[in-house]
Amino acid sequence: MTLSDLRNAAADSGAAPQATDAAVGRSAKAKPKRTWRSYSVYLGLALIFAYCLAPFYWMLVSSLRRTADIFDNTLLPAPFSLENYAKVFDGSTMFGQALLNSLVVAGTTTVFALLLGVFAAYAISRLNFRFKSLILGVIIATSMFPGISVVVPLLRLFTDLGWINTYQAMIVPSLSFAIPLAVWNLTTFMKALPFDLEEAAMIDGCTKWQAFRRVLLPLAAPGVFTTAILTFIHSWNEFIIALSMINDPKIQTATVAISKFTGATEFQAPFGEQMAAGVIVTVPLVIMVLVFQRRIVEGLTAGASK
């Protein structure tokens, strides 16, 4: 048996979850009767759509109005306008820089979390050692740690270190939630992968490290990818750390920057610009969600349902 055989076999077994997904759909597809009941199901679905999307839609529509008719209540922007978007990027708010900062912070956090997470998850899912469930329990417990309990002491420490207004002041505390998230997700994924393939590879003369690198890691790639998306979204959405550690607008992340958007006058917040900025911060995530929705749902539900 060669390594490529192993990979093919694993690819087959990797396709299994999707097959069962389809099977669930089939088993319950007893011919829909056109009764009031089926209509009520559609009504329910329409309500869910409206519930989930209406507020987001309202943000989108408002961002496309001119400042003059921001208080209109029409469902489509009457004169369509990109005025707000132009203002967001005109330089006075440094919003472009904030987006870049977010990208750097969330990206670095994700890379570090994955790097540590892959090894930790391998150990937990594949090796026999004492205190295993205790260690996993502790790692998961840390993900429930309230952000403020990290921020207050670290704020003090980072002030002494001169780290205030630096990227690392955001990245290091972000690891406190990113690592547990990554370890947990990766562990769940690796547990689900068949153990036999690595065993076969090792019987064929691979060392444990080779089996890990050449058999398990390629198989776990989808799981690693999903974990990367989830970790990235969480880090991108992080607020309290970035708010506390940074007071220089040049280093601010996007979520903090938009919460601080203020207009020329104190009495009229620039809602149009805020909505436009909100759309810009959210749209990359929404696109990710649309493209990778199956994976994301898998990742989100992996830990909770067994």
Next chain:
Amino acid sequence: MTTTTAPPAGVQPAPDSAKPRKRAKRTAGEGRMAALLLSPTILVLALVILYPLLAAVHQSLYRAETGLDADGFVADVESFVGLANYADMFVGESGRRFLNALGNTTFFTLTTVFLETVLGLCLALAMNRAFRGRSFLRASILVPWAVPTAVSGLLWRWIFQSDGIANTLMGSEILWTAEGNASRAAVIIAEVWKTAPFIGLLVLAGMQVIPGEVYEAAKIDGAGWWRQLGSITLPLVKPTLLVAVLFRMLDALRMFDLPFVLIGPGKESVETLSMLAWDESNQLRYGSASAFAVVLFLYVAVVAIVFVKVLGADVTGAKELKLISKKNRQKKAEATR
């Protein structure tokens, strides 16, 4: 299969008589490898979780006061005050503020998690029946989850503006984002909007592993929809639901971004413990800020322990892990025979 040229230590076949000792030896080797692989993670977590926790406990015993420093000049010095920062949580003006924040945190946690759970269950039930457009549905349900909390705060502030769409649709003139119960309601609505779909997704995943035969058998036995819900669906999704509710509660207990952006800092009716601690540290009162952070941590820990120990939420999948290692061991034992 057992005749390999260069067998790695882990899978070397062993005669039956030597098995117990062999296993102990393997565990030691694997233990060392596990320690090696886990130590970076544990080191970093100790740095970003354990150190802050200990530092917060330490800091909460001190207070910055204006006094005379070593050279006899007037300066802000930190003096050891014992448990005074904790005692102050129950007396005077600061005590009133703390108890208010504690009350708000508890109130928000209970109300939002209750509403989310009910709504999430309804969403899951509806999605479980829908087969056309399910992937579209799943994508749309992920949108509220993906919107950053800060953005959702901004978004709902716009909706709840005094001349915004909420008041227009309801024909009311409520000042949602000022103070009082209206602002509490605004926070709850915005929070439930964002998180109910998440619970719905988790519960749906739990529902989908229930085999269809169970329902069919129930139908044959004459069980109606409600009976099926109460006797099959709910008991079987209970473990999933328990974990989801636990996570939501822990998340709600540390609520910060949403009230901060939607209503604003320092507003009595929506100030949570996180916001209070943040505000204190912003005023450079690190002592009391740390004390609040420690209290919040203890609160979160107690809730988590109650869920895991009393209600039996299987958060880590520890039971399953044990099963897997047992299975592996059995398999290896068979292979060696």
